Amino acid sequence: xxxxxxxxxxxxxxxxxxxxxxxxxxxxxxxxxxxxxxxxxxxxxxxxxxxxxxxxxxxxxxxxxxxxxxxxxxxxxxxxxxxxxxxxxxxxxxxxxxxxxxxxxxxxxxxxxxxxxxxxxxxxxxxxxxxxxxxxxxxxxxxxxxxxxxxxxxxxxxxxxxxxxxxxxxxxxxxxxxxxxxxxxxxxxxxxxxxxxxxxxxxxxxxxxxxxxxxxxxxxxxxxxxxxxxxxxxxxxxxxxxxxxxxxxxxxxxxxxxxxxxxxxxxxxxxxxxxxxxxxxxxxxxxxxxxxxxxxxxxxxxx
Amino acid sequence: xxxxxxxxxxxxxxxxxxxxxxxxxxxxxxxxxxxxxxxxxxxxxxxxxxxxxxxxxxxxxxxxxxxxxxxxxxxxxxxxxxxxxxxxxxxxxxxxxxxxxxxxxxxxxxxxxxxxxxxxxxxxxxxxxxxxxxxxxxxxxxxxxxxxxxxxxxxxxxxxxxxxxxxxxxxxxxxxxxxxxxxxxxxxxxxxxxxxxxxxxxxxxxxxxxxxxxxxxxxxxxxxxxxxxxxxxxxxxxxxxxxxxxxxxxxxxxxxxxxxxxxxxxxxxxxxxxxxxxxxxxxxxxxxxxxxxxxxxxxxxxxxxxxxxxxxxxxxxxxxxxxxxxxxxxxxxxxxxxxxxxxxxxxxxxxxxxxxxxxxxxxxxxxxxxxxxxxxxxxxxxxxxxxxxxxxxxxxxxxxxxxxxxxxxxxxxxxxxxxxxxxxxxxxxxxxxxxxxxxxxxxxxxxxxxxxxxxxxxxxxxxxxxxxxxxxxxxxxxxxxxxxxxxxxxxxxxxxxxxxxxxxxxxxxxxxxxxxxxxxxxxxxxxxxxxxxxxxxxxxxxxxxxxxxxxxxxxxxxxxxxxxxxxxxxxxxxxxxxxxxxxxxxxxxxxxxxxxxxxxxxxxxxxxxxxxxxxxxxxxxxxxxxxxxxxxxxxxxxxxxxxxxxxxxxxxxxxxxxxxxxxxxxxxxxxxxxxxxxxxxxxxxxxxxxxx
Numbered sequence: 001x002x003x004x005x006x007x008x009x010x011x012x013x014x015x016x017x018x019x020x021x022x023x024x025x026x027x028x029x030x031x032x033x034x035x036x037x038x039x040x041x042x043x044x045x046x047x048x049x050x051x052x053x054x055x056x057x058x059x060x061x062x063x064x065x066x067x068x069x070x071x072x073x074x075x076x077x078x079x080x081x082x083x084x085x086x087x088x089x090x091x092x093x094x095x096x097x098x099x100x101x102x103x104x105x106x107x108x109x110x111x112x113x114x115x116x117x118x119x120x121x122x123x124x125x126x127x128x129x130x131x132x133x134x135x136x137x138x139x140x141x142x143x144x145x146x147x148x149x150x151x152x153x154x155x156x157x158x159x160x161x162x163x164x165x166x167x168x169x170x171x172x173x174x175x176x177x178x179x180x181x182x183x184x185x186x187x188x189x190x191x192x193x194x195x196x197x198x199x200x201x202x203x204x205x206x207x208x209x210x211x212x213x214x215x216x217x218x219x220x221x222x223x224x225x226x227x228x229x230x231x232x233x234x235x236x237x238x239x240x241x242x243x244x245x246x247x248x249x250x251x252x253x254x255x256x257x258x259x260x261x262x263x264x265x266x267x268x269x270x271x272x273x274x275x276x277x278x279x280x281x282x283x284x285x286x287x288x289x290x291x292x293x294x295x296x297x298x299x300x301x302x303x
Numbered sequence: 304x305x306x307x308x309x310x311x312x313x314x315x316x317x318x319x320x321x322x323x324x325x326x327x328x329x330x331x332x333x334x335x336x337x338x339x340x341x342x343x344x345x346x347x348x349x350x351x352x353x354x355x356x357x358x359x360x361x362x363x364x365x366x367x368x369x370x371x372x373x374x375x376x377x378x379x380x381x382x383x384x385x386x387x388x389x390x391x392x393x394x395x396x397x398x399x400x401x402x403x404x405x406x407x408x409x410x411x412x413x414x415x416x417x418x419x420x421x422x423x424x425x426x427x428x429x430x431x432x433x434x435x436x437x438x439x440x441x442x443x444x445x446x447x448x449x450x451x452x453x454x455x456x457x458x459x460x461x462x463x464x465x466x467x468x469x470x471x472x473x474x475x476x477x478x479x480x481x482x483x484x485x486x487x488x489x490x491x492x493x494x495x496x497x498x499x500x501x502x503x504x505x506x507x508x509x510x511x512x513x514x515x516x517x518x519x520x521x522x523x524x525x526x527x528x529x530x531x532x533x534x535x536x537x538x539x540x541x542x543x544x545x546x547x548x549x550x551x552x553x554x555x556x557x558x559x560x561x562x563x564x565x566x567x568x569x570x571x572x573x574x575x576x577x578x579x580x581x582x583x584x585x586x587x588x589x590x591x592x593x594x595x596x597x598x599x600x601x602x603x604x605x606x607x608x609x610x611x612x613x614x615x616x617x618x619x620x621x622x623x624x625x626x627x628x629x630x631x632x633x634x635x636x637x638x639x640x641x642x643x644x645x646x647x648x649x650x651x652x653x654x655x656x657x658x659x660x661x662x663x664x665x666x667x668x669x670x671x672x673x674x675x676x677x678x679x680x681x682x683x684x685x686x687x688x689x690x691x692x693x694x695x696x697x698x699x700x701x702x703x704x705x706x707x708x709x710x711x712x713x714x715x716x717x718x719x720x721x722x723x724x725x726x727x728x729x730x731x732x733x734x735x736x737x738x739x740x741x742x743x744x745x746x747x748x749x750x751x752x753x754x755x756x757x758x759x760x761x762x763x764x765x766x767x768x769x770x771x772x773x774x775x776x777x778x779x780x781x782x783x784x785x786x787x788x789x790x791x792x793x794x795x796x797x798x799x800x801x802x803x804x805x806x807x808x809x810x811x812x813x814x815x816x817x818x819x820x821x822x823x824x825x826x827x828x829x830x831x832x833x834x835x836x837x838x839x840x841x842x843x844x845x846x847x848x849x850x851x852x853x854x855x856x857x858x859x860x861x862x863x864x865x866x867x868x869x870x871x872x873x874x875x876x877x878x879x880x881x882x883x884x885x886x887x888x889x890x891x892x893x894x895x896x897x898x899x900x901x902x903x904x905x906x907x908x909x910x911x912x913x914x915x916x917x918x919x920x921x922x923x924x925x926x927x928x929x930x931x932x933x934x935x936x937x938x939x940x941x942x943x944x945x946x947x948x949x950x951x952x953x954x955x956x957x958x959x960x961x962x963x964x965x966x967x968x969x970x971x972x973x974x975x976x977x978x979x980x981x982x983x984x985x986x987x988x989x990x991x992x993x994x995x
Contacts, residue, residue: 237343251341
């Protein structure tokens with residue numbers, strides 16, 4: 001654990017891009033010592049040029065360097081198109097560890113974006129609350145990452161969390177199949193969630209769900225009785241935490257279980273992300289999921 | 304424990320405040336934002352003791368602060384038995400009633416009004432009260448003092464006081480309110496046994512403008528005295544008055560033909576402006592009138608014609624207020640002070656001493672000095688010695704006059720002896736019975752001057768001022784050298800610049816001999832021609848004769864000095880009463896205006912009303928206030944009127960002595976400090992648990 005960056009220390013860095021870079025570079029450093037080195041998001045391969053190949057796909061730089069003809073034949077196909085769906089609703093502004101869930105989610109999104117663009121993958125962004133707020137199509141070109149960072153740095157504004165609309169919208173926008181990474185606290189009714197996610201998977205996207213939670217949301221370790229204010233609706237409730245805790249845990253577990261069940265059904269990789277965990281681990285989870293996915297795919301292909 | 308302001312204890316109800324705030328705190332404060340309440344249901348707060356009132360110590364301290372404040376504001380005090388005797392509570396009130404009996408109270412029914420007011424005050428007195436009665440005009444006089452009041456039984460007191468009041472009739476004097484107030488204050492100052500009662504002075508007066516307030520300014524009034532004014536009011540305030548301006552002597556002598564100068568004054572409230580001055584003769588026949596026109600509020604000086612012989616009363620006609628309308632005027636009678644010259648000088652010998660002496664004394668209206676001379680070697684006639692007020696010794700041919708002169712000196716008179724030559728020292732030696740006394744002609748180079756003058760001596764005191772003390776202009780061509788050692792008790796009043804005595808005073812019997820070691824003859828010196836000569840002679844005459852200064856008119860109440868004499872005088876007052884008065888003393892019983900006669904002799908003097916008494920405009924009590932008199936209207940009533948008020952006043956006094964509220968406030972502040980410290984500690988400790 002000590003090798004990783006403490007999230008609280010990380011969040012103290014104001015610049016989002018710098019934050020993302022710290023995580024990724026730390027991750028690379030850590031990777032050298034990790035038993036999982038040697039794999040990446042997508043395997044790119046070169047194939048010797050054979051006559052008849054479209055010279056468009058010749059790697060001219062390689063020709064220039066080695067005087068050999070190679071075709072990046074599969075590069076275009078295998079290149080990942082990744083869309084990051086980041087929840088920026090009001091509930092994300094909660095945070096008990098000195099930073100909000102939104103900050104954590106944005107940093108994580110930025111980290112992924114940076115990591116992927118380092119690998120040359122196209123990264124798109126869609127932030128949403130009850131509606132879509134920002135949309136950047138998946139691209140991999142200079143400046144895109146910066147734009148993406150700027151979009152992520154915008155303060156969360158919306159009120160409610162409505163997953164249905166943004167998911168439907170992304171399904172409409174992104175026609176090409178790709179990777180969709182959904183980062184949200186999923187504090188929304190489960191009922192609509194399934195149809196929306198199903199819409200994504202149905203359109204061929206690979207969906208990765210990072211289910212974000214604050215430690216306080218898990219343990220509900222408030223001591224003093226107080227008025228609890230719902231950040232999204234503005235509703236307030238007078239609560240005796242000791243009394244309410246059991247019911248809360250039960251409801252929340254049920255919610256989690258429901259979400260998990262949906263993901264299982266739809267073949268969505270579901271990760272729970274607690275904001276006091278280092279981001280590297282989340283990144284590791286991401287890569288692990290990708291590998292597992294590859295295995296599944298390969299297994300399915302073999303079958 | 305009693306409370307001065309028990310209503311403030313209701314403030315302790317504010318204790319409910321902190322309790323409520325401590326309870327309310329649970330619901331109003333500590334809003335915890337949370338991401339979503341979708342998993343939460345409203346739980347009713349547990350009602351337990353702990354949850355209701357947290358920080359019980361803080362609550363207690365806050366309640367204590369409020370309780371202490373409420374207690375402090377309610378001004379608690381400890382009732383002690385007999386802790387304090389309040390003025391007026393147990394002892395009676397001491398009142399001095401000042402009744403004005405000045406001439407202005409003769410108007411209308413003012414005297415009756417005053418009597419009624421005084422009576423009302425006396426009748427209102429309680430058994431424990433004490434009352435003194437003072438009548439005042441020019442000076443106060445006690446009618447009834449506290450001692451007499453105490454001695455009488457409560458029933459007899461009023462009757463006694465009323466009886467005294469009956470004797471109060473307005474006289475003719477001025478109004479000396481200041482003196483009367485001071486005497487009344489002194490009466491109250493005299494300590495009475497036991498507790499200090501309430502002290503009051505009641506002035507029953509017409510409070511006229513002409514009142515005198517001598518001594519009031521700067522008087523240290525004893526604490527507790529209040530002065531109340533009970534004014535008596537006359538219907539008519541308009542008044543005109545006539546006054547005789549008898550002071551300016553030069554003018555009188557200049558116009559002997561015209562009559563006295565009369566100042567006619569008309570008050571501002573007056574309606575009439577036309578007045579007349581009329582002499583009334585003894586036979587009552589009307590005499591010539593002089594019309595005088597004086598507008599309201601103004602003053603005119605008129606000169607009525609010379610009166611018929613025997614007419615001494617001048618009446619002012621046309622004024623309704625009559626008490627001050629008569630003036631008594633006497634033609635000024637000069638004091639006769641004959642001076643005897645014993646010597647051989649001829650009357651018109653301008654080289655001699657007598658020539659200058661006769662011219663030094665000029666006639667004045669107040670003093671007439673006849674310079675007479677006795678010449679030849681014969682005893683001075685006894686009648687001359689009797690009349691003479693001073694003797695000047697010239698060159699004498701024999702000693703026959705000496706025994707008479709010595710007797711004259713021994714009786715208290717003065718002999719002025721200029722030494723005409725060295726030989727006259729022998730005569731002087733025989734007069735003084737000092738045979739060793741001699742004189743020699745001094746050797747004067749150019750001239751001698753007076754030096755080392757004793758300005759302390761009455762003879763030279765008039766010259767003490769540096770403007771007049773220059774004697775160097777007087778040159779002495781010749782003078783005698785005398786030896787003062789031979790003269791017992793001799794005092795050198797002035798010396799020549801060659802250190803020889805010039806003027807020597809030698810006591811003899813009751814009188815004195817003043818020796819001048821030169822003369823004022825032109826051959827000897829310039830003294831007779833100098834400006835010092837006449838004042839010097841007058842000073843000598845004054846010292847010798849001891850004649851009282853005489854004024855043309857006196858005012859009612861003033862003392863009239865009587866001349867010295869062998870037997871007592873009888874003074875006949877205008878109403879015919881004769882009063883025997885010792886010679887040389889003063890006649891003080893001038894209680895009415897008029898012409899007073901003194902027998903034996905022809906001395907008469909006129910007594911008139913004090914001019915201020917004619918100013919009748921009433922003054923407000925604030926005039927007294929501005930002089931520092933503690934007026935009742937300006938002070939809060941010291942004497943409580945009801946038992947409740949008395950109790951309250953006593954409680955207030957006790958409370959102000961104990962001042963417990965101060966300690967309560969200090970305690971409240973201390974508790975507040977502790978509360979602050981505890982609260983700071985609590986709020987310091989809580990953030991970790993509050994931030995969740």
